[in-house]
Amino acid sequence: MVDKKYIDKEMEILEKYYKYHTRTTLNSMRKDKTINPYKILISCLLSLRTRDENTEKVVKKLFKEAKTPRQIASMPRKKLEKLIYSSGYYKNKAKTIKHVSKVLLEKYKGKVPDNKEKLLEIKGIGPKTANVVLSFAFNKLVIPVDVNVHRIANRLGWVKTKTAEKTESALEKILPKRYWRELNALFVLHGKTICQPISPKCSICPIRKCCPKIGVKKSR
Numbered sequence: 485m486v487d488k489k490y491i492d493k494e495m496e497i498l499e500k501y502y503k504y505h506t507r508t509t510l511n512s513m514r515k516d517k518t519i520n521p522y523k524i525l526i527s528c529l530l531s532l533r534t535r536d537e538n539t540e541k542v543v544k545k546l547f548k549e550a551k552t553p554r555q556i557a558s559m560p561r562k563k564l565e566k567l568i569y570s571s572g573y574y575k576n577k578a579k580t581i582k583h584v585s586k587v588l589l590e591k592y593k594g595k596v597p598d599n600k601e602k603l604l605e606i607k608g609i610g611p612k613t614a615n616v617v618l619s620f621a622f623n624k625l626v627i628p629v630d631v632n633v634h635r636i637a638n639r640l641g642w643v644k645t646k647t648a649e650k651t652e653s654a655l656e657k658i659l660p661k662r663y664w665r666e667l668n669a670l671f672v673l674h675g676k677t678i679c680q681p682i683s684p685k686c687s688i689c690p691i692r693k694c695c696p697k698i699g700v701k702k703s704r
Contacts, residue, residue: 486642486658494640494691495663498670501690521596521621522553522588528616529581529608534572542571553585553594580608598622611649619665627655628668632675639679641696 526546531539546567550556556564564578571577587606588594596617597603603614615628627633629652637643643654659667671679678685682701686692 486640488658488660490694491642491659491663494694495666495670497690498674499666502670502673521598521617522594523547523551524621525584525596525609525613525617526556526581528613529584530568530571530577532573532577532613538570538572542568553588557582557585557589584608596621598624600626611652615652616668619668625661625664627652627659627664629655630668630672631681632679633668633671635681635699636671636675636679639695639698639700640691641698 523543527539527543530542530546534542546556546564549563549567550559559582561578561582564582565574568574568577568581584606588596592602598618598621600614600618603609603617604611612628612630615626618624618626619628629637629648631648633655634645634648634651637651637655638645642658643651645651645654655667678689684700686695686697686700689695
């Protein structure tokens with residue numbers, strides 16, 4: 485098992501390194517007191533497989549037209565697709581967003597549940613999205629694990645896992661809780677700028693001296 489002192493050291497370095505950098509769109513929402521759980525949920529669904537800057541633009545455009553589950557559920561599919569087009573995979577996302585909105589209306593009176601099991605029962609909401617909602621909307625101590633968190637945690641040797649779900653469980657056992665809220669934002673930013681899937685920029689990585697580079701692949 486990884487020594488927790490190395491986790492502390494690496495997290496402290498990353499926190500300091502990215503202190504003055506812009507974090508993810510979702511992370512910025514935590515500080516916005518006007519943001520509601522539904523907006524965070526929809527923003528997360530729109531953010532899948534797209535850049536933060538695109539997500540931010542689409543979210544603003546969508547919520548200028550419709551802000552509630554009822555408004556989005558009743559919106560014509562073609563109109564919704566047009567509004568979220570630049571987020572990518574817009575047809576599937578429109579279908580998911582409308583379905584999620586309808587379920588919230590039918591089962592939860594339009595409110596987003598603050599319970600992981602209930603969130604996961606809704607088709608289209610996976611473990612990562614559920615944890616993002618719980619963390620950012622309800623300030624609960626959970627670890628949202630996306631591809632960046634899964635990849636980097638394995639590269640650092642913190643965990644040895646094959647899936648994001650198993651990474652989440654493993655991190656819960658070794659990661660001090662004071663880092664749970666920051667981990668996703670830090671690793672997403674680190675994964676997009678330096679610790680990329682192929683040909684990571686190890687030469688400029690702030691934690692290169694303590695990283696074993698497990699599973700690092702070079703470009704062909």
